[in-house]
Structure formats: structure tokens, C-alpha cells
Amino acid sequence: MAEGLVQILEGALLAAGEPLSVQRMALLFEENERPSTEEIRSAIKSVAERCDDRGYELVQVASGFRFQVRQSLSTWVGRLWQERPARYSRALMETLSLIAYRQPITRGEIEEIRGVAVSTNIVKTLMEREWVRVVGHRDVPGRPAMYATTRQFLDYFNLKSLDQLPPLAEIKELDNLSGELALEVEAPKDDSAEVKGSVAVEAAGAGQADEPGRNDEDAEKT
Secondary structure (H helix, E strand, O other): OHHHHHHHHHHHHHHHOOOEOHHHHHOOOOHHHOOOHHHHHHHHHHHHHHOOOOOEEEEEEOOEEEEEEOHHHHHHHHHHOOOOOOEEEHHHHHHHHHHHHHOOEEHHHHHHHHOOEOOHHHHHHHHHOOOEEEEEEOOOOOOOEEEEEOHHHHHHOOOOOHHHOOOHHHOOOHHHHHHHOOOOOOOOOOOEEEOOOOOOOOOOOHHHOOOOOOEHHHHHHO
16 A cells, blocks of 8 residues: 555645644544554655655645745745735844744743833734744733744744754844745845745844834834
8 A cells, every 4th residue: 555655645735735744644544444653654755755856845844744835946936926925024023033932931021132112013913823822821910921932833934843943042133044944035124024934033132123212113113
């Protein structure tokens, strides 16, 4: 069944439209014909090898395996869509980076590090994109919410785990991080970074990003 298993998994990955874990792949089969985990992993390896010299590849992210266009082809493939990619402010990316590297973290702790107030819209955007979630409340007066990144965050940025983030000590600027992850990030023109299917997260030096006493709404107007 080895060759047939490869074809079944390849078809399932093409049709799924989302990452598939080994456990979900196993559930494609009746119990009496279900392949072992080792057989599934061997078949996945064969599927990945079939992608050699093709315009797409099989990648593993936090939620499982998925097909995706090779990053090196993004310039041409991206022209299939007319709409402009979403634009994210530097303030949003700094906030996301602090959550990613220092989670769980409260909004007040983020503001203390950055030296400016965190816009409610920033938190709302990150929650709506399902990149961050509330994982508890700090046991201090007011019981502020603690934020952490999600599996969707890892999937979106092609990460299997947070361990794949570049070491914080090696990151000095926003562009350095995108380079570490081999991702394409446009240089910001108005204190914004344009991102499509990629990550632009800055953590080091976040506290010097804005002048003390200003909030994110003020920063984005300048």
C-alpha cells in the first residue's frame, strides 16, 4: 500500500486547504486499514521528495503539513492578486514581537518596555487575526490579561515552534529578523511595514521606538 498511501496523502493535502497533522491523516482510514504512524511519516517524506524541482513544496508548521508556493517565487505568484497586501504599523509589529518573545505578557508590561501606550486597535487587530490570545490573568491588582501567541501565528509565519524564532540577542533591527527567517519585507516608508505571508517582528530595542509620552495613535499620525 506504500505507493497508494503516498497518493492518498498527497491528494488529502491538496484538498484540505489547511495544515494536516499526522493524527488527522490517520483518521482518513478505517481502523482495520489504518497505517501506522511510521508508515504515514515515511509516506509524507515521499510526498515531500516529489516536490523537488517544482514550484511548490511540502512544509511542516505548528498545525501539521501543507503545500505552499516556494518563497523564491513570491514576486511572480503575488501578481495574481490585484489587492494590496495588508499594511501593519511598526507599533503593531513591535507589540507582536514582545508577545512572541516574552509571553505571557500583559499590556502594561508591553507599554513599560516600549515607553508608549498600546493602542486598543493594535490588540484588537492581533486578536482578530488570531495571532495572539488571552492565556490568563496576572495575579496583581486589576488582574490584567496575559497575552501569548497562537498556533495560527506559527502557521502564518511558517514556524513549527517558537524555538524557530531567531535568538533575541542576534536581532537588532526589523530587517534583521526578516533576513533570519528568509522572508520578504518591504522597507517602511511611513513608519509602517508591508507584509504578505511573511513575518516582520522586532523585539530588540523596542523601548527606543517612540518618544516617551506619546501613544501609538500619535506615532502613526506623524
